[in-house]
Amino acid sequence: MNGTAIENFVCVIFNVSFMNCTWHVGRSATEDTQYFLYWRPPKKEDVTECQDYIKDNYGRHTGCRFQNVAIENNAYFLVNGSSSEKSIQPYEKTMQLYKIEKLTPPLNVTVNCTEASHRCSIWWQPPRTSHVKRKSCFKYEIVIESKADAEKNTKPTSETKAIIEKNSYLYESFSSGKRYSIKIRATDAGFCLVSPNWGEWSTPVEFGTQQFTSTSSYMLFLIPGLAVGLILFLCMTVRAYLKKTSARVPQPRDPFRELSPVDLQTEDMNLLKKQGAEEIMDIEEVMESK
Known part of the structure; x- marks a missing residue:
């Protein structure tokens, strides 16, 4: 019916x-x-x-x-x-x-910003599928939002790039004094067996402020350098302490050690004194015999 x-x-x-x-x-x-x-x-x-x-x-x-x-x-x-x-x-x-198919979110979204150039390089991996292997099969929509700042009385703003046909993007409006958020989703680029509908959004990734600028790259090298310097300083301090402590302990005289010039001079003086005493004794013995 x-x-x-x-x-x-x-x-x-x-x-x-x-x-x-x-x-x-x-x-x-x-x-x-x-x-x-x-x-x-x-x-x-x-x-x-x-x-x-x-x-x-x-x-x-x-x-x-x-x-x-x-x-x-x-x-x-x-x-x-x-x-x-x-x-x-x-x-x-x-x-x-x-x-x-509802496409999964793009994977491994990575942001690297440089304060001097006011740019951020953004990379990601294509969504996971069971039947599409080529990266060129996807296009992406990117939304970058400037977070609200209550202290500066600024409102959030968004910038949308709807057609990105590669898995990287250069954001050229970066300001180190702001905090940003980015999310990405994917769809068919037009020539593969991919869903024409937009997929799921990636988890928002926040970036900006000092820890995401070029200062962070500098700190990555500075911190290990400081650690190595501290270790060397501690090693030198311990070595100096051990050397000072060992100097206070009297060392037994080595009978086989090489004689210094002072020791040789002292030994020669003792030998001359001994020879002089023996000559005096010989003269006395001769006088008594006469």
Whole structure:
């Protein structure tokens, strides 16, 4: 009967390989009407029934959850139903799965600003997909917002760049005294099997103030240099202390050490004195014998 088939059948693929399909109960359907979804994935010959239904308050099926969905070619959907009072009209639809994909946000958004040139270089990676490998398949929308400053009584402003056909952007209105926020989303560049709808926004990345200017790059080199200098200073201090402490401890005389010039002179004087004493004794002995 007319009005018993489902209405507003919508499917969305998200997070690369998950898919949700939802529908509304037919306007003429009774409360005991139950619906069943069957689908034929791309490159498959058999029709498979939904394994994870979404239900309303009456226990009627109003949707289905899918996992591990491959975005390839077209997919066929059939929703039929049963009721004890009426015959339920079937609903059929064929979809190109890439058109219903909700693209994930661009990945690894990175901002590097230089205070002197008032520029910020921004890079990111394309969104994750299961069927698109080329970076050139995407274009991006960028929104850069200057954050509000209560002290300076400034309001937030935004700048939108809707068509960026590469995964980098040079922002040339940077001011080190402001705080900024950037978010990016992706869509089809026009010549690949990518959803024509805009994908999800990336998590806003804040940048600006001193920690994101060229000063930060200088500090990256300054901090390790200070650490090395401190370590060298501590090593020299400890070495000087150990040297001073060791000088106070009397060292045993080494009998085999080399004699210094002073020691040699002292030894020669002792030898001369000894020889002189021996000559006097010899003269006395001669005098006594005569």
